[in-house]
Amino acid sequence: MRLHRMYCVIPLLAFSILIVACSKREIAEADATAAAESSADAGVAIMAEAASDNAAAAAPQKSVEAPAMQGPGVDPSQMASEVASQVDPQRRFIRTAQAQFQVVDVYRTALAIEDEVAAQGGFVVDNEIASQVQRVLSRPLGQGKRLELAEYTLHGELTVRVPSERTQAFLRAVAAQMEFLDRRSFSARDAQFDLLRQQLARQRAQDEQRELGDAVQAGGKLGDKTDAIQSRGTARASRDEALIAQKEFEDRVAFSTITLSLRQDAQVRRAERVDVDAVFRDNGPGFFSRVGEALQAGWRGCLELVIALMTVWPLWLLVLGAAILWRRWRKKPANP
Structure with missing residues:
Protein backbone atom coordinates (compact mmCIF):
# COMPACT_ATOMS: atom_id res chain seq x y z
CA MET A 1 0.00 0.00 0.00
CA ARG A 2 2.80 2.36 0.90
CA LEU A 3 4.65 1.43 -2.26
CA HIS A 4 1.58 2.26 -4.29
CA ARG A 5 1.32 5.66 -2.66
CA MET A 6 4.96 6.42 -3.44
CA TYR A 7 4.40 5.58 -7.08
CA CYS A 8 1.55 8.06 -7.13
CA VAL A 9 3.45 10.88 -5.35
CA ILE A 10 6.63 10.76 -7.47
CA PRO A 11 4.86 11.62 -10.77
CA LEU A 12 3.07 14.48 -9.04
CA LEU A 13 6.38 15.89 -7.72
CA ALA A 14 8.01 15.64 -11.13
CA PHE A 15 5.06 17.41 -12.74
CA SER A 16 5.20 20.19 -10.14
CA ILE A 17 8.95 20.75 -10.70
CA LEU A 18 8.39 20.95 -14.47
CA ILE A 19 5.66 23.57 -14.04
CA VAL A 20 7.89 25.69 -11.72
CA ALA A 21 10.82 25.57 -14.18
CA CYS A 22 8.60 26.66 -17.08
CA SER A 23 7.23 29.56 -15.07
CA LYS A 24 10.74 30.75 -14.11
CA ARG A 25 11.85 30.64 -17.74
CA GLU A 26 8.87 32.73 -18.83
CA ILE A 27 9.62 35.28 -16.08
CA ALA A 28 13.32 35.52 -17.19
CA GLU A 29 12.29 36.00 -20.82
CA ALA A 30 9.86 38.74 -19.80
CA ASP A 31 12.54 40.49 -17.75
CA ALA A 32 15.01 40.34 -20.67
CA THR A 33 12.40 41.79 -23.04
CA ALA A 34 11.66 44.64 -20.62
CA ALA A 35 15.37 45.38 -20.16
CA ALA A 36 15.90 45.53 -23.94
CA GLU A 37 12.97 47.86 -24.33
CA SER A 38 14.25 50.12 -21.55
CA SER A 39 17.75 50.15 -23.14
CA ALA A 40 16.27 51.13 -26.47
CA ASP A 41 14.29 53.90 -24.83
CA ALA A 42 17.41 55.13 -23.03
CA GLY A 43 19.41 55.09 -26.32
CA VAL A 44 16.72 57.13 -28.01
CA ALA A 45 16.79 59.63 -25.13
CA ILE A 46 20.58 59.89 -25.28
CA MET A 47 20.54 60.44 -29.03
CA ALA A 48 17.90 63.12 -28.66
CA GLU A 49 19.94 64.84 -25.94
CA ALA A 50 23.12 64.70 -28.09
CA ALA A 51 21.20 66.16 -31.04
CA SER A 52 19.97 69.01 -28.85
CA ASP A 53 23.54 69.63 -27.58
CA ASN A 54 24.88 69.76 -31.13
CA ALA A 55 22.17 72.19 -32.11
CA ALA A 56 22.97 74.37 -29.12
CA ALA A 57 26.69 74.28 -30.00
CA ALA A 58 25.93 75.22 -33.60
CA ALA A 59 23.89 78.22 -32.46
CA PRO A 60 25.95 81.46 -32.17
CA GLN A 61 26.94 82.27 -28.62
CA LYS A 62 29.60 84.25 -26.79
CA SER A 63 32.58 82.22 -25.59
CA VAL A 64 34.95 83.36 -22.86
CA GLU A 65 38.54 82.25 -23.50
CA ALA A 66 41.18 82.14 -20.82
CA PRO A 67 44.15 84.43 -21.41
CA ALA A 68 47.10 82.66 -23.00
CA MET A 69 50.32 82.44 -21.04
CA GLN A 70 53.30 83.96 -22.78
CA GLY A 71 56.16 81.54 -23.10
CA PRO A 72 59.83 82.25 -23.77
CA GLY A 73 60.61 84.03 -27.01
CA VAL A 74 59.36 87.20 -28.65
CA ASP A 75 57.18 87.31 -31.72
CA PRO A 76 58.66 89.46 -34.52
CA SER A 77 55.42 91.41 -34.67
CA GLN A 78 56.22 92.86 -31.23
CA MET A 79 59.18 94.66 -32.80
CA ALA A 80 57.17 96.04 -35.73
CA SER A 81 55.92 99.60 -36.00
CA GLU A 82 54.86 101.92 -38.76
CA VAL A 83 57.18 104.52 -37.24
CA ALA A 84 60.19 102.47 -38.32
CA SER A 85 59.00 101.95 -41.91
CA GLN A 86 56.87 104.92 -42.98
CA VAL A 87 58.02 106.71 -46.12
CA ASP A 88 57.00 110.17 -47.35
CA PRO A 89 58.69 111.61 -50.45
CA GLN A 90 58.20 115.16 -49.14
CA ARG A 91 59.69 114.49 -45.71
CA ARG A 92 62.95 113.18 -44.34
CA PHE A 93 62.91 111.29 -41.06
CA ILE A 94 65.59 110.79 -38.45
CA ARG A 95 64.74 107.39 -36.98
CA THR A 96 65.76 106.14 -33.57
CA ALA A 97 64.74 103.03 -31.65
CA GLN A 98 65.36 101.60 -28.19
CA ALA A 99 64.69 98.13 -26.80
CA GLN A 100 65.27 96.45 -23.45
CA PHE A 101 64.96 92.67 -23.33
CA GLN A 102 66.11 89.48 -21.65
CA VAL A 103 68.29 86.91 -23.42
CA VAL A 104 69.70 83.48 -22.67
CA ASP A 105 73.35 84.46 -23.12
CA VAL A 106 74.45 88.10 -23.30
CA TYR A 107 77.77 87.43 -25.04
CA ARG A 108 76.33 85.15 -27.73
CA THR A 109 73.42 87.50 -28.34
CA ALA A 110 75.77 90.48 -28.69
CA LEU A 111 77.79 88.61 -31.32
CA ALA A 112 74.61 87.56 -33.15
CA ILE A 113 73.39 91.17 -33.19
CA GLU A 114 76.72 92.37 -34.60
CA ASP A 115 76.48 89.77 -37.36
CA GLU A 116 72.93 90.87 -38.16
CA VAL A 117 74.02 94.51 -38.27
CA ALA A 118 76.71 93.64 -40.82
CA ALA A 119 74.20 91.62 -42.84
CA GLN A 120 71.86 94.64 -42.99
CA GLY A 121 74.65 96.93 -44.17
CA GLY A 122 75.11 98.81 -40.89
CA PHE A 123 77.82 99.15 -38.27
CA VAL A 124 78.24 98.97 -34.49
CA VAL A 125 78.90 102.18 -32.57
CA ASP A 126 79.19 100.86 -28.99
CA ASN A 127 79.29 97.41 -27.42
CA GLU A 128 79.60 97.26 -23.64
CA ILE A 129 79.02 94.22 -21.43
CA ALA A 130 79.42 94.31 -17.66
CA SER A 131 78.75 91.94 -14.77
CA GLN A 132 77.25 93.02 -11.48
CA LEU A 137 78.52 83.60 0.29
CA SER A 138 81.48 81.58 1.55
CA ARG A 139 82.27 78.78 3.97
CA PRO A 140 85.49 77.02 5.02
CA LEU A 141 86.46 73.75 3.34
CA GLY A 142 89.46 72.92 5.48
CA GLU A 148 82.99 81.05 -2.43
CA LEU A 149 79.63 81.32 -4.22
CA ALA A 150 78.95 84.60 -6.01
CA GLU A 151 75.61 85.53 -7.56
CA TYR A 152 76.00 87.89 -10.49
CA THR A 153 74.07 89.24 -13.48
CA LEU A 154 75.25 90.28 -16.95
CA HIS A 155 74.11 93.43 -18.71
CA GLY A 156 74.95 94.55 -22.23
CA GLU A 157 74.51 97.87 -24.05
CA LEU A 158 74.79 98.04 -27.83
CA THR A 159 74.37 101.08 -30.07
CA VAL A 160 74.14 100.26 -33.76
CA ARG A 161 73.46 102.14 -36.99
CA VAL A 162 71.57 100.50 -39.82
CA PRO A 163 70.16 101.91 -43.06
CA SER A 164 66.82 103.58 -42.38
CA GLU A 165 64.99 101.45 -44.91
CA ARG A 166 66.35 98.29 -43.21
CA THR A 167 65.34 99.26 -39.67
CA GLN A 168 62.19 97.16 -39.62
CA ALA A 169 63.92 94.07 -41.03
CA PHE A 170 66.75 94.40 -38.52
CA LEU A 171 64.40 94.67 -35.52
CA ARG A 172 62.39 91.66 -36.67
CA ALA A 173 65.60 89.64 -36.96
CA VAL A 174 66.74 90.72 -33.49
CA ALA A 175 63.44 89.48 -32.02
CA ALA A 176 64.66 85.91 -32.56
CA GLN A 177 67.38 86.52 -29.95
CA MET A 178 64.97 87.75 -27.26
CA GLU A 179 63.51 85.72 -24.43
CA PHE A 193 63.12 122.04 -41.56
CA ASP A 194 66.48 121.13 -40.07
CA LEU A 195 67.64 120.31 -43.57
CA LEU A 196 66.36 123.64 -44.85
CA ARG A 197 68.15 125.44 -42.00
CA GLN A 198 71.41 123.70 -42.88
CA GLN A 199 71.07 124.58 -46.55
CA LEU A 200 70.38 128.25 -45.81
CA ALA A 201 73.34 128.46 -43.41
CA ARG A 202 75.60 127.00 -46.06
CA GLN A 203 74.29 129.43 -48.65
CA ARG A 204 74.91 132.39 -46.30
CA ALA A 205 78.48 131.26 -45.69
CA GLN A 206 79.12 131.01 -49.41
CA ASP A 207 77.63 134.45 -50.07
CA GLU A 208 79.64 136.03 -47.24
CA GLN A 209 82.85 134.49 -48.53
CA ARG A 210 82.18 135.74 -52.04
CA GLU A 211 81.43 139.28 -50.85
CA LEU A 212 84.60 139.39 -48.76
CA GLY A 213 86.59 138.20 -51.75
CA ASP A 214 85.20 141.00 -53.83
CA ALA A 215 86.05 143.51 -51.11
CA VAL A 216 89.67 142.32 -50.93
CA GLN A 217 90.08 142.53 -54.69
CA ALA A 218 88.60 146.07 -54.77
CA GLY A 219 91.63 147.38 -52.88
CA GLY A 220 91.90 149.79 -49.96
CA LYS A 221 94.06 150.35 -46.94
CA LEU A 222 96.34 147.64 -45.59
CA GLY A 223 94.42 147.47 -42.34
CA ASP A 224 91.14 147.08 -44.17
CA LYS A 225 92.62 144.32 -46.30
CA THR A 226 93.89 142.54 -43.20
CA ASP A 227 90.48 142.71 -41.56
CA ALA A 228 88.87 141.52 -44.76
CA ILE A 229 91.24 138.55 -44.97
CA GLN A 230 90.52 137.59 -41.35
CA SER A 231 86.82 137.93 -41.95
CA ARG A 232 87.14 135.80 -45.03
CA GLY A 233 88.90 133.10 -43.00
CA THR A 234 86.09 133.21 -40.45
CA ALA A 235 83.57 132.90 -43.27
CA ARG A 236 85.41 129.88 -44.65
CA ALA A 237 85.36 128.26 -41.21
CA SER A 238 81.61 128.90 -40.98
CA ARG A 239 81.18 127.40 -44.42
CA ASP A 240 83.10 124.30 -43.45
CA GLU A 241 81.08 123.91 -40.25
CA ALA A 242 77.86 124.26 -42.20
CA LEU A 243 79.06 121.62 -44.67
CA ILE A 244 80.00 119.23 -41.87
CA ALA A 245 76.66 119.80 -40.12
CA GLN A 246 74.83 119.04 -43.35
CA LYS A 247 76.81 115.83 -43.84
CA GLU A 248 76.05 114.78 -40.27
CA PHE A 249 72.38 115.51 -40.82
CA GLU A 250 72.28 113.46 -44.00
CA ASP A 251 74.02 110.61 -42.18
CA ARG A 252 71.42 110.65 -39.40
CA VAL A 253 68.68 110.53 -42.02
CA ALA A 254 70.32 107.72 -43.99
CA PHE A 255 71.13 105.54 -40.95
CA SER A 256 68.83 105.00 -38.00
CA THR A 257 70.30 104.81 -34.50
CA ILE A 258 69.21 101.82 -32.42
CA THR A 259 70.08 101.28 -28.76
CA LEU A 260 69.71 97.75 -27.38
CA SER A 261 69.86 96.87 -23.68
CA LEU A 262 70.42 93.19 -22.89
CA ARG A 263 70.09 91.40 -19.57
CA GLN A 264 70.51 87.82 -18.45
CA ASP A 265 69.15 85.77 -15.56
CA ALA A 266 71.27 85.66 -12.43
CA GLN A 267 74.06 83.10 -12.42
CA VAL A 268 76.26 81.61 -9.71
CA ARG A 269 80.04 81.39 -9.89
CA ARG A 270 81.71 78.72 -7.75
CA ALA A 271 85.35 79.16 -6.79
CA GLU A 272 87.79 77.89 -4.18
CA ARG A 273 89.78 80.63 -2.49
CA VAL A 274 92.65 80.60 -0.03
CA ASP A 275 91.38 80.98 3.54
CA VAL A 276 93.91 83.53 4.79
CA VAL A 291 101.48 82.55 27.00
CA GLY A 292 105.01 83.98 27.10
CA GLU A 293 104.05 86.79 24.79
CA ALA A 294 100.98 87.52 26.96
CA LEU A 295 103.13 87.71 30.13
CA GLN A 296 105.58 90.02 28.43
CA ALA A 297 102.77 92.20 27.15
CA GLY A 298 101.24 92.35 30.67
CA TRP A 299 104.59 93.33 32.20
CA ARG A 300 105.11 96.02 29.61
CA GLY A 301 101.57 97.25 30.30
CA CYS A 302 102.29 97.53 34.01
CA LEU A 303 105.47 99.50 33.35
CA GLU A 304 103.59 101.82 31.06
CA LEU A 305 100.93 102.33 33.77
CA VAL A 306 103.62 103.22 36.36
CA ILE A 307 105.20 105.67 33.95
CA ALA A 308 101.80 107.21 33.26
CA LEU A 309 101.17 107.61 36.99
CA MET A 310 104.60 109.20 37.51
CA THR A 311 103.86 111.84 34.91
CA VAL A 312 101.09 113.28 37.14
CA TRP A 313 103.19 113.52 40.31
CA PRO A 314 101.96 117.08 41.16
CA LEU A 315 98.50 115.64 41.50
CA PRO A 336 83.77 123.67 74.80
Whole structure:
Protein backbone atom coordinates (compact mmCIF):
# COMPACT_ATOMS: atom_id res chain seq x y z
CA MET A 1 0.00 0.00 0.00
CA ARG A 2 2.80 2.36 0.90
CA LEU A 3 4.65 1.43 -2.26
CA HIS A 4 1.58 2.26 -4.29
CA ARG A 5 1.32 5.66 -2.66
CA MET A 6 4.96 6.42 -3.44
CA TYR A 7 4.40 5.58 -7.08
CA CYS A 8 1.55 8.06 -7.13
CA VAL A 9 3.45 10.88 -5.35
CA ILE A 10 6.63 10.76 -7.47
CA PRO A 11 4.86 11.62 -10.77
CA LEU A 12 3.07 14.48 -9.04
CA LEU A 13 6.38 15.89 -7.72
CA ALA A 14 8.01 15.64 -11.13
CA PHE A 15 5.06 17.41 -12.74
CA SER A 16 5.20 20.19 -10.14
CA ILE A 17 8.95 20.75 -10.70
CA LEU A 18 8.39 20.95 -14.47
CA ILE A 19 5.66 23.57 -14.04
CA VAL A 20 7.89 25.69 -11.72
CA ALA A 21 10.82 25.57 -14.18
CA CYS A 22 8.60 26.66 -17.08
CA SER A 23 7.23 29.56 -15.07
CA LYS A 24 10.74 30.75 -14.11
CA ARG A 25 11.85 30.64 -17.74
CA GLU A 26 8.87 32.73 -18.83
CA ILE A 27 9.62 35.28 -16.08
CA ALA A 28 13.32 35.52 -17.19
CA GLU A 29 12.29 36.00 -20.82
CA ALA A 30 9.86 38.74 -19.80
CA ASP A 31 12.54 40.49 -17.75
CA ALA A 32 15.01 40.34 -20.67
CA THR A 33 12.40 41.79 -23.04
CA ALA A 34 11.66 44.64 -20.62
CA ALA A 35 15.37 45.38 -20.16
CA ALA A 36 15.90 45.53 -23.94
CA GLU A 37 12.97 47.86 -24.33
CA SER A 38 14.25 50.12 -21.55
CA SER A 39 17.75 50.15 -23.14
CA ALA A 40 16.27 51.13 -26.47
CA ASP A 41 14.29 53.90 -24.83
CA ALA A 42 17.41 55.13 -23.03
CA GLY A 43 19.41 55.09 -26.32
CA VAL A 44 16.72 57.13 -28.01
CA ALA A 45 16.79 59.63 -25.13
CA ILE A 46 20.58 59.89 -25.28
CA MET A 47 20.54 60.44 -29.03
CA ALA A 48 17.90 63.12 -28.66
CA GLU A 49 19.94 64.84 -25.94
CA ALA A 50 23.12 64.70 -28.09
CA ALA A 51 21.20 66.16 -31.04
CA SER A 52 19.97 69.01 -28.85
CA ASP A 53 23.54 69.63 -27.58
CA ASN A 54 24.88 69.76 -31.13
CA ALA A 55 22.17 72.19 -32.11
CA ALA A 56 22.97 74.37 -29.12
CA ALA A 57 26.69 74.28 -30.00
CA ALA A 58 25.93 75.22 -33.60
CA ALA A 59 23.89 78.22 -32.46
CA PRO A 60 25.95 81.46 -32.17
CA GLN A 61 26.94 82.27 -28.62
CA LYS A 62 29.60 84.25 -26.79
CA SER A 63 32.58 82.22 -25.59
CA VAL A 64 34.95 83.36 -22.86
CA GLU A 65 38.54 82.25 -23.50
CA ALA A 66 41.18 82.14 -20.82
CA PRO A 67 44.15 84.43 -21.41
CA ALA A 68 47.10 82.66 -23.00
CA MET A 69 50.32 82.44 -21.04
CA GLN A 70 53.30 83.96 -22.78
CA GLY A 71 56.16 81.54 -23.10
CA PRO A 72 59.83 82.25 -23.77
CA GLY A 73 60.61 84.03 -27.01
CA VAL A 74 59.36 87.20 -28.65
CA ASP A 75 57.18 87.31 -31.72
CA PRO A 76 58.66 89.46 -34.52
CA SER A 77 55.42 91.41 -34.67
CA GLN A 78 56.22 92.86 -31.23
CA MET A 79 59.18 94.66 -32.80
CA ALA A 80 57.17 96.04 -35.73
CA SER A 81 55.92 99.60 -36.00
CA GLU A 82 54.86 101.92 -38.76
CA VAL A 83 57.18 104.52 -37.24
CA ALA A 84 60.19 102.47 -38.32
CA SER A 85 59.00 101.95 -41.91
CA GLN A 86 56.87 104.92 -42.98
CA VAL A 87 58.02 106.71 -46.12
CA ASP A 88 57.00 110.17 -47.35
CA PRO A 89 58.69 111.61 -50.45
CA GLN A 90 58.20 115.16 -49.14
CA ARG A 91 59.69 114.49 -45.71
CA ARG A 92 62.95 113.18 -44.34
CA PHE A 93 62.91 111.29 -41.06
CA ILE A 94 65.59 110.79 -38.45
CA ARG A 95 64.74 107.39 -36.98
CA THR A 96 65.76 106.14 -33.57
CA ALA A 97 64.74 103.03 -31.65
CA GLN A 98 65.36 101.60 -28.19
CA ALA A 99 64.69 98.13 -26.80
CA GLN A 100 65.27 96.45 -23.45
CA PHE A 101 64.96 92.67 -23.33
CA GLN A 102 66.11 89.48 -21.65
CA VAL A 103 68.29 86.91 -23.42
CA VAL A 104 69.70 83.48 -22.67
CA ASP A 105 73.35 84.46 -23.12
CA VAL A 106 74.45 88.10 -23.30
CA TYR A 107 77.77 87.43 -25.04
CA ARG A 108 76.33 85.15 -27.73
CA THR A 109 73.42 87.50 -28.34
CA ALA A 110 75.77 90.48 -28.69
CA LEU A 111 77.79 88.61 -31.32
CA ALA A 112 74.61 87.56 -33.15
CA ILE A 113 73.39 91.17 -33.19
CA GLU A 114 76.72 92.37 -34.60
CA ASP A 115 76.48 89.77 -37.36
CA GLU A 116 72.93 90.87 -38.16
CA VAL A 117 74.02 94.51 -38.27
CA ALA A 118 76.71 93.64 -40.82
CA ALA A 119 74.20 91.62 -42.84
CA GLN A 120 71.86 94.64 -42.99
CA GLY A 121 74.65 96.93 -44.17
CA GLY A 122 75.11 98.81 -40.89
CA PHE A 123 77.82 99.15 -38.27
CA VAL A 124 78.24 98.97 -34.49
CA VAL A 125 78.90 102.18 -32.57
CA ASP A 126 79.19 100.86 -28.99
CA ASN A 127 79.29 97.41 -27.42
CA GLU A 128 79.60 97.26 -23.64
CA ILE A 129 79.02 94.22 -21.43
CA ALA A 130 79.42 94.31 -17.66
CA SER A 131 78.75 91.94 -14.77
CA GLN A 132 77.25 93.02 -11.48
CA VAL A 133 77.74 90.94 -8.33
CA GLN A 134 74.59 90.70 -6.25
CA ARG A 135 75.87 88.81 -3.20
CA VAL A 136 78.74 86.56 -2.09
CA LEU A 137 78.52 83.60 0.29
CA SER A 138 81.48 81.58 1.55
CA ARG A 139 82.27 78.78 3.97
CA PRO A 140 85.49 77.02 5.02
CA LEU A 141 86.46 73.75 3.34
CA GLY A 142 89.46 72.92 5.48
CA GLN A 143 93.14 72.64 4.60
CA GLY A 144 93.38 76.40 4.12
CA LYS A 145 90.60 76.54 1.50
CA ARG A 146 87.29 78.38 1.42
CA LEU A 147 84.33 77.82 -0.92
CA GLU A 148 82.99 81.05 -2.43
CA LEU A 149 79.63 81.32 -4.22
CA ALA A 150 78.95 84.60 -6.01
CA GLU A 151 75.61 85.53 -7.56
CA TYR A 152 76.00 87.89 -10.49
CA THR A 153 74.07 89.24 -13.48
CA LEU A 154 75.25 90.28 -16.95
CA HIS A 155 74.11 93.43 -18.71
CA GLY A 156 74.95 94.55 -22.23
CA GLU A 157 74.51 97.87 -24.05
CA LEU A 158 74.79 98.04 -27.83
CA THR A 159 74.37 101.08 -30.07
CA VAL A 160 74.14 100.26 -33.76
CA ARG A 161 73.46 102.14 -36.99
CA VAL A 162 71.57 100.50 -39.82
CA PRO A 163 70.16 101.91 -43.06
CA SER A 164 66.82 103.58 -42.38
CA GLU A 165 64.99 101.45 -44.91
CA ARG A 166 66.35 98.29 -43.21
CA THR A 167 65.34 99.26 -39.67
CA GLN A 168 62.19 97.16 -39.62
CA ALA A 169 63.92 94.07 -41.03
CA PHE A 170 66.75 94.40 -38.52
CA LEU A 171 64.40 94.67 -35.52
CA ARG A 172 62.39 91.66 -36.67
CA ALA A 173 65.60 89.64 -36.96
CA VAL A 174 66.74 90.72 -33.49
CA ALA A 175 63.44 89.48 -32.02
CA ALA A 176 64.66 85.91 -32.56
CA GLN A 177 67.38 86.52 -29.95
CA MET A 178 64.97 87.75 -27.26
CA GLU A 179 63.51 85.72 -24.43
CA PHE A 180 61.31 88.44 -22.99
CA LEU A 181 60.73 92.02 -24.15
CA ASP A 182 60.77 94.58 -21.33
CA ARG A 183 60.37 97.79 -23.31
CA ARG A 184 60.69 99.13 -26.82
CA SER A 185 60.25 102.58 -28.31
CA PHE A 186 60.44 104.08 -31.81
CA SER A 187 60.89 107.64 -32.97
CA ALA A 188 60.77 109.18 -36.45
CA ARG A 189 61.44 112.92 -36.26
CA ASP A 190 60.56 115.00 -39.30
CA ALA A 191 63.82 116.76 -40.17
CA GLN A 192 62.86 118.67 -43.31
CA PHE A 193 63.12 122.04 -41.56
CA ASP A 194 66.48 121.13 -40.07
CA LEU A 195 67.64 120.31 -43.57
CA LEU A 196 66.36 123.64 -44.85
CA ARG A 197 68.15 125.44 -42.00
CA GLN A 198 71.41 123.70 -42.88
CA GLN A 199 71.07 124.58 -46.55
CA LEU A 200 70.38 128.25 -45.81
CA ALA A 201 73.34 128.46 -43.41
CA ARG A 202 75.60 127.00 -46.06
CA GLN A 203 74.29 129.43 -48.65
CA ARG A 204 74.91 132.39 -46.30
CA ALA A 205 78.48 131.26 -45.69
CA GLN A 206 79.12 131.01 -49.41
CA ASP A 207 77.63 134.45 -50.07
CA GLU A 208 79.64 136.03 -47.24
CA GLN A 209 82.85 134.49 -48.53
CA ARG A 210 82.18 135.74 -52.04
CA GLU A 211 81.43 139.28 -50.85
CA LEU A 212 84.60 139.39 -48.76
CA GLY A 213 86.59 138.20 -51.75
CA ASP A 214 85.20 141.00 -53.83
CA ALA A 215 86.05 143.51 -51.11
CA VAL A 216 89.67 142.32 -50.93
CA GLN A 217 90.08 142.53 -54.69
CA ALA A 218 88.60 146.07 -54.77
CA GLY A 219 91.63 147.38 -52.88
CA GLY A 220 91.90 149.79 -49.96
CA LYS A 221 94.06 150.35 -46.94
CA LEU A 222 96.34 147.64 -45.59
CA GLY A 223 94.42 147.47 -42.34
CA ASP A 224 91.14 147.08 -44.17
CA LYS A 225 92.62 144.32 -46.30
CA THR A 226 93.89 142.54 -43.20
CA ASP A 227 90.48 142.71 -41.56
CA ALA A 228 88.87 141.52 -44.76
CA ILE A 229 91.24 138.55 -44.97
CA GLN A 230 90.52 137.59 -41.35
CA SER A 231 86.82 137.93 -41.95
CA ARG A 232 87.14 135.80 -45.03
CA GLY A 233 88.90 133.10 -43.00
CA THR A 234 86.09 133.21 -40.45
CA ALA A 235 83.57 132.90 -43.27
CA ARG A 236 85.41 129.88 -44.65
CA ALA A 237 85.36 128.26 -41.21
CA SER A 238 81.61 128.90 -40.98
CA ARG A 239 81.18 127.40 -44.42
CA ASP A 240 83.10 124.30 -43.45
CA GLU A 241 81.08 123.91 -40.25
CA ALA A 242 77.86 124.26 -42.20
CA LEU A 243 79.06 121.62 -44.67
CA ILE A 244 80.00 119.23 -41.87
CA ALA A 245 76.66 119.80 -40.12
CA GLN A 246 74.83 119.04 -43.35
CA LYS A 247 76.81 115.83 -43.84
CA GLU A 248 76.05 114.78 -40.27
CA PHE A 249 72.38 115.51 -40.82
CA GLU A 250 72.28 113.46 -44.00
CA ASP A 251 74.02 110.61 -42.18
CA ARG A 252 71.42 110.65 -39.40
CA VAL A 253 68.68 110.53 -42.02
CA ALA A 254 70.32 107.72 -43.99
CA PHE A 255 71.13 105.54 -40.95
CA SER A 256 68.83 105.00 -38.00
CA THR A 257 70.30 104.81 -34.50
CA ILE A 258 69.21 101.82 -32.42
CA THR A 259 70.08 101.28 -28.76
CA LEU A 260 69.71 97.75 -27.38
CA SER A 261 69.86 96.87 -23.68
CA LEU A 262 70.42 93.19 -22.89
CA ARG A 263 70.09 91.40 -19.57
CA GLN A 264 70.51 87.82 -18.45
CA ASP A 265 69.15 85.77 -15.56
CA ALA A 266 71.27 85.66 -12.43
CA GLN A 267 74.06 83.10 -12.42
CA VAL A 268 76.26 81.61 -9.71
CA ARG A 269 80.04 81.39 -9.89
CA ARG A 270 81.71 78.72 -7.75
CA ALA A 271 85.35 79.16 -6.79
CA GLU A 272 87.79 77.89 -4.18
CA ARG A 273 89.78 80.63 -2.49
CA VAL A 274 92.65 80.60 -0.03
CA ASP A 275 91.38 80.98 3.54
CA VAL A 276 93.91 83.53 4.79
CA ASP A 277 92.57 83.51 8.36
CA ALA A 278 92.87 79.74 8.55
CA VAL A 279 96.39 79.83 7.11
CA PHE A 280 97.51 82.40 9.68
CA ARG A 281 95.81 80.46 12.44
CA ASP A 282 97.45 77.17 11.45
CA ASN A 283 100.89 78.74 11.03
CA GLY A 284 100.70 80.94 14.12
CA PRO A 285 102.70 80.49 17.38
CA GLY A 286 102.01 77.65 19.82
CA PHE A 287 100.27 77.81 23.18
CA PHE A 288 103.35 78.32 25.35
CA SER A 289 104.75 80.90 23.00
CA ARG A 290 101.48 82.81 23.19
CA VAL A 291 101.48 82.55 27.00
CA GLY A 292 105.01 83.98 27.10
CA GLU A 293 104.05 86.79 24.79
CA ALA A 294 100.98 87.52 26.96
CA LEU A 295 103.13 87.71 30.13
CA GLN A 296 105.58 90.02 28.43
CA ALA A 297 102.77 92.20 27.15
CA GLY A 298 101.24 92.35 30.67
CA TRP A 299 104.59 93.33 32.20
CA ARG A 300 105.11 96.02 29.61
CA GLY A 301 101.57 97.25 30.30
CA CYS A 302 102.29 97.53 34.01
CA LEU A 303 105.47 99.50 33.35
CA GLU A 304 103.59 101.82 31.06
CA LEU A 305 100.93 102.33 33.77
CA VAL A 306 103.62 103.22 36.36
CA ILE A 307 105.20 105.67 33.95
CA ALA A 308 101.80 107.21 33.26
CA LEU A 309 101.17 107.61 36.99
CA MET A 310 104.60 109.20 37.51
CA THR A 311 103.86 111.84 34.91
CA VAL A 312 101.09 113.28 37.14
CA TRP A 313 103.19 113.52 40.31
CA PRO A 314 101.96 117.08 41.16
CA LEU A 315 98.50 115.64 41.50
CA TRP A 316 99.71 113.06 43.98
CA LEU A 317 101.37 115.82 46.05
CA LEU A 318 98.09 117.72 46.19
CA VAL A 319 96.25 114.56 47.22
CA LEU A 320 98.84 113.91 49.96
CA GLY A 321 98.63 117.48 51.29
CA ALA A 322 94.84 117.34 51.34
CA ALA A 323 94.96 114.07 53.26
CA ILE A 324 97.33 115.56 55.92
CA LEU A 325 95.15 118.61 56.39
CA TRP A 326 92.08 116.41 56.72
CA ARG A 327 93.70 114.29 59.46
CA ARG A 328 94.79 117.36 61.41
CA TRP A 329 91.35 118.84 61.19
CA ARG A 330 89.81 115.62 62.49
CA LYS A 331 92.25 115.47 65.42
CA LYS A 332 91.61 119.11 66.46
CA PRO A 333 89.52 119.12 69.70
CA ALA A 334 86.16 120.68 69.54
CA ASN A 335 85.62 124.01 71.39
CA PRO A 336 83.77 123.67 74.80
